Each structure stands twice: as C-alpha cells, then as structure tokens.
Amino acid sequence: xxxxxxxxxxxxxxxxAAILVSLVTSMPASAQEKLTVLLDWFVNPDHAPLFVAxxxxxxxxxxxxxxxxAPADPNDPPKLVAAGKGDLAISYQPQLQMQAAEGLPLTRIxxxxxxxxNTVVALADGPVKSIKDLKGRKVGYSVGGLExxxxxxxxxxxxxxxxxxxxxxxxxxxxxxxxSGQVDAVVGAYRNFELxxxxxxxxxxxxFYPEExxxxxxxxxxxxxxxxxxADSRLPKFLEAVERGTLYLINHPDESWKLFVKANPxxxxxxxxxxxxxxxPRFAHSPAALDARRYIxxxxxxxxxxxxxxxxxxxxxxxxxx
Numbered sequence: 001x002x003x004x005x006x007x008x009x010x011x012x013x014x015x016x017a018a019i020l021v022s023l024v025t026s027m028p029a030s031a032q033e034k035l036t037v038l039l040d041w042f043v044n045p046d047h048a049p050l051f052v053a054x055x056x057x058x059x060x061x062x063x064x065x066x067x068x069x070a071p072a073d074p075n076d077p078p079k080l081v082a083a084g085k086g087d088l089a090i091s092y093q094p095q096l097q098m099q100a101a102e103g104l105p106l107t108r109i110x111x112x113x114x115x116x117x118n119t120v121v122a123l124a125d126g127p128v129k130s131i132k133d134l135k136g137r138k139v140g141y142s143v144g145g146l147e148x149x150x151x152x153x154x155x156x157x158x159x160x161x162x163x164x165x166x167x168x169x170x171x172x173x174x175x176x177x178x179x180s181g182q183v184d185a186v187v188g189a190y191r192n193f194e195l196x197x198x199x200x201x202x203x204x205x206x207x208f209y210p211e212e213x214x215x216x217x218x219x220x221x222x223x224x225x226x227x228x229x230x231a232d233s234r235l236p237k238f239l240e241a242v243e244r245g246t247l248y249l250i251n252h253p254d255e256s257w258k259l260f261v262k263a264n265p266x267x268x269x270x271x272x273x274x275x276x277x278x279x280x281p282r283f284a285h286s287p288a289a290l291d292a293r294r295y296i297x298x299x300x301x302x303x304x305x306x307x308x309x310x311x312x313x314x315x316x317x318x319x320x321x322x
Contacts, residue, residue: 032065035234037223038077039070040090043264045192045276046113046221047090048256049283053245055259062237081226082106088238093219094146097299100317101308107230108295108318110223110239111284116211117220118147120154121194122185123178124204131158131208140170140183149305150210151187157214179203192282196274218298223287227316236321239288246283253280290320 039047050068053059059066069086071077077089078096082104090112099106120139122128128137131154141147144167152162170177174186175194179201189195191207198205211217223242225235249256257276261268295318299311 032060032063033234034065034067035059035238036067036069036087037238038080038086038089039068040077040092040221041074042070043068043267045260045267045272045279046117048249048260048276048279049112049242049246049287051245051260051263052249052256053241055263056245056248058241058244059238062241064234064237064241066238066241078104078106078224081224084226084229087225087229087232087234089224091222091224093222093295093298094302096222096224096317097295097302097312098146098308100312101302101310105227106224106317107227108222108290109225109230109235109321110242110287111219111289112221112223112242112287113279113282114219114284115282116209116215116218117190117192117282118150118187118210119189119191119195120151120185120187120208120210120213121174121178121189121198121205122208123198124206126184126206128185128206131155131213132160134185135160135164137184138166138168138182140168140174140177140186142170142172142174142188144169145307147188149302149307150215152305153215153301154208154210154213175201175205178205192275192278193271196271196278200270200274216297216301217294219284219291219294220282230319230321236288239321242287243285246285246287249283250280250285253277288320290318292318 037050047068054066054068077086078091078099080086081089093108096106096108128134134155139151148162148167155162155164168183170183170186174189175197177183178186179198195205195207292314295314296311299308302308303311
C-alpha cells in the first residue's frame with residue numbers, strides 16, 4: 001500500500017522529533033551550564049546547603065554544573081566577582097555594605113545564614129561575667145574595623161567606651177589567645193565554632209551576642225553577584241536549588257551530615273559535628289528573600305560607626321531576583 005505524500009511528511013516530521021528528543025535526553029552532563037561559586041573561607045558546616053544541593057543533585061536538576069571553590073585568601077572572593085572573575089561569592093552582609101559604599105559593583109542575591117555568628121567570648125569560669133566586666137581588660141581581635149565597631153556598640157550599651165579596654169591583635173588565634181591567658185576576652189569568635197572548640201578542650205566559654213547588646217541584627221553569610229550580571233538566567237536556578245538543599249538539610253539533618261562528610265571526609269570530627277548541629281537553625285529558609293529594613297538599619301549603624309561615609313541605596317547592592 002502506498003503511503004500518501006502528506007502522510008509520509010508527517011511520519012518524517014514525527015521521526016525527526018523523536019530523534020531530537022532522544023538526543024536531548026541523552027546529552028551528557030557536560031552540557032549543563034557551569035557556575036563557579038567562590039566560598040568565603042575553607043569548607044565548613046556554614047556551607048552545608050550548598051553541598052547538600054550538590055550531593056542531592058539539585059544543581060544538576062536545575063541544569064547547573066556548580067563548582068564550589070575555597071579561596072586562598074578569604075578577602076578575594078567578592079573582589080574577584082566584582083572583577084568578573086567568578087560568578088558568585090559567599091560573603092558577609094557588613095562586608096558587602098562597606099564594599100558597596102566604596103563603589104564595588106556587588107549585589108546580594110541571596111542569604112545563606114540569616115543570623116549573626118560573631119560573638120564576644122570570655123572564659124565561663126573567668127572574671128568576665130558581663131560586658132561591664134571588660135573594663136580595664138584585654139580583648140583580642142582578628143580584623144580591625146567592623147569588630148571594633150561591634151565591640152564599641154556593645155560596650156556603650158553597658159556604659160563603657162572602646163577606650164575602656166585594651167585591644168590586642170591576636171590574628172586568627174582567638175580561642176588559643178583566650179585559653180592561654182593572653183587576653184581576657186575575644187571579639188569575632190563564631191558561636192558555632194570557637195565555643196564548641198573551647199568546650200571540647202574542657203574550657204567552656206561565655207558568649208555575649210551582639211544582637212542582644214546594642215548591635216542591629218544582620219545576615220552573616222550572603223550570596224553576592226556582579227551588579228552588571230543580575231539578568232543571568234543561572235542565578236534564580238541556583239537559588240532555587242539552594243533552597244531545596246536547605247529544606248532537605250532541615251528535614252533530614254543526619255542524612256545531610258552523611259552527604260557533607262562524604263564530600264568532605266576530612267571534616268568528619270567532633271568539632272564539625274557540633275558546629276553542624278549549632279549552625280542548622282541559622283540557615284535562611286528562603287534564601288532569595290530580602291529583608292530590606294534589616295539592611296537599611298545595619299547600613300545606618302555602619303555610618304554611625306564611621307565605617308561608611310554615606311548609606312548606599314539598597315537597590316544598588318541588594319535585590320530579590322524575579
């Protein structure tokens with residue numbers, strides 16, 4: 001039986017469509033869009049949603065091949081993104097606001113950790129029982145500027161001034177400096193790490209939280225992009241995958257821990273297990289959501305503390321992607 005020409009055309013079209021579908025569904029993973037994310041520090045539980053999203057395949061399902069890169073210098077990632085040498089960076093809200101005030105073309109598109117992690121820490125069995133007890137004592141710090149501002153505000157709430165304490169630069173040896181008696185307290189210790197480290201070593205710490213001592217709350221870790229590249233279609237896909245990773249992490253913390261240490265076996269120790277537990281409630285449940293009032297309030301705090309000359313327009317450095 002002869003098939004009419006019109007019918008043959010339909011069959012050929014159908015065959016071509018089937019071949020096209022077969023080719024698309026069999027395309028290798030390498031056809032996915034590459035995306036480089038520069039971390040703020042070495043890999044640690046603060047980055048859990050990113051690794052869960054990768055290990056669960058959420059990035060892949062979003063059509064992304066995400067490369068998570070730990071920096072050689074933690075100061076570099078935002079600058080590299082601003083220079084177009086990285087797609088995204090994990091940074092800090094205060095740092096972003098100071099860099100935006102300086103004119104760097106950086107914009108927050110998402111939040112990873114939505115509470116401060118920074119604390120002032122003293123020994124639990126030491127003489128510092130309150131912020132007032134810091135008067136006349138030595139306080140260690142790692143990085144000047146922001147830490148001075150946080151400490152200054154906390155002291156002022158208790159009727160003291162920054163000049164009432166002696167600041168000692170201990171580089172990044174915060175807990176060792178405190179445990180050795182070099183200083184009476186430290187500012188810049190992370191509540192999910194240094195406190196656990198001290199507990200493990202049998203010398204528990206006493207923490208004073210900035211957001212309870214006169215400092216406006218802020219997002220600790222944020223996801224920043226180059227301001228000129230906000231139309232990049234990969235960005236909302238990335239945020240959706242991070243949200244999926246975060247929700248899985250919250251619902252299945254033990255399974256997520258196994259995924260994390262499978263990807264990073266060197267982190268399977270007591271300190272990181274404790275940090276994992278303590279960081280879990282601090283992840284942003286809706287990473288793309290922006291709390292505009294929080295950003296404006298903290299920018300005004302930075303201006304009051306003379307860390308920025310003027311408050312930049314929010315839309316210039318923080319957005320919710322459509």
